[in-house]
Amino acid sequence: MNAISTLRHSRHASLLGNAFMAGIWAVFAYAHVLAYLHTRDWSYLLFCMTETVSALFFLIRTAPDSVSTDMRDWLLAISATFAPFFFSPSDMALWADARYLLLPGSALLLTGLLSLNRSFGLVAAQRSIKTRGVYRVIRHPLYASYLISMSGYVLANTSTANLLVYVATLSLLLARLLREERFLAADVRYRAYMRQVKYRLLPFIF
Template sequence: MAETLAAALFLLRSKPVAVSAHAGDWLIGIAGTFGVFMFVPAGYGLLPPAKLLLLLGCLLQIAGLLSLNRSFALVAAQREIKTGGMYRLVRHPLYASYMLGFVGYVLSNTSMRNLAVAVVVTLLLLARIVREERLLQQDPAYRAYMRRVPYRLIPLIF
């Protein structure tokens, strides 16, 4: 359901005010989005009940998508600045939900490959945050939002 919602919002997304033309932003955006396809089921799980973290990540992803609505994109772009819903807590709730899901997946499908995929995609998402915020900070409204919501991924921590 979460991925169907993401696809629908992507297709129905609003027109951007600005989109990054930097090739690195495009590469990071696409690799960070589709890198998760490199995960593979494993016959072993260090902590099989961690599948619940995957479920929680999925539920938070849906909440984040509903909060973001038609401002969803794969590459750094400025659309309407969202400050409600999940965006009241952190500036990048979708990325936080993905990372929580990665932890759940790796703990319940433990392999070096899955761990490597999780690390690489997490690093791509962190780079994405930096690049997106570089573009969005050009808008005074986003700078004000950053002051109101100082945490990027985890309330009171980061």
Template sequence: MLKENVPASKFVTVGINITLAIVWIAYALWYARAFRETGTWGFLVFCISETILACLYVFRTAPRRVSIHFVDWIVAVAGTALPLLFSSTGVLIWSGGSVLILIAFVIQIFGLLSLNRSFAVVPAQRVIKTGGLYRFVRHPLYASYLLAFAGYILISISLYNILIIAAATTLLFLRIRLEEKYLLTDATYREYHAQVPWRLVPFVY
């Protein structure tokens, strides 16, 4: 029977980081092409965001332990991959969607600065960060993703994109629950969890 977490191997960590960097470069190239084809600058913001993430994945800190629970990995990988299936051929219904994407990008940058390279795709134990945006909500990066999803649907709405975003949003909320279930085994995180009651939006959720 597999354990729910194992010590992180440096070799495995480097391999995963490089793989994720390549995936995010693919995201960035896709959004660059979407920007060239549509002229919608929200896609350019996505391109810049994914390029930054690709660089950060190369230099992120190694975790102390990583979950190898099957469901944790499936949800994390599927939730990460689904946005790559977005289509840029939908209908632009409000150009203000690009503004939402820009706001999401700013939140994402401040969230990443708050983490200082201590972030993950699958549940993992790293140094618990409680400063910056993490003083207000426990998952500011996920909040930025939801805002970006809303912006995306406004600049490229289609039944296909609605279904992809619905699935990605469902997985994101499931991902939050699975991550917190894993992290609550850490005493430091339990203390942080008690101090910051809001997951995504202060005084709302």
């Protein structure tokens, strides 16, 4: 059993990982709740709440039939998951009204999560394949929701630090998506799903 498998089956490692994630989230949530109290800008609360829902779905996920044990997949997944928690409120805005992009982004995220139910995880894994709801249109609605929401957030909270986090997170998400599909394509059912739903993130584009 390799290191990843050992950690995955370790209750202590799981608890430590969840505790670490909760700590990072707490700092992120505090900054955004504080920003809301100072500005009364609803977008800070919405961004914080959607990230919280994602974390809760991660905690109640079902055990997969098979999961990638490639260290690169785990590093990508962990990095892409935690990177958005480094976003921070900013007084500068390239386009203040871009915060309204958080509305469709959050709606898409919640729709995708509800379609997945508990078949949600951090790294690529063989779980039941979801083909209903928004998964009939694109294969990765959760990643699409991150793209929309983060774009709106950065345009409304423009800073050098946020731009760097944005570029890094999108790069990690794209790499994660491609590696995840490579792993999932080992399942004949997923290959059939790929033929049925041709677009990953953006209909008619990608």
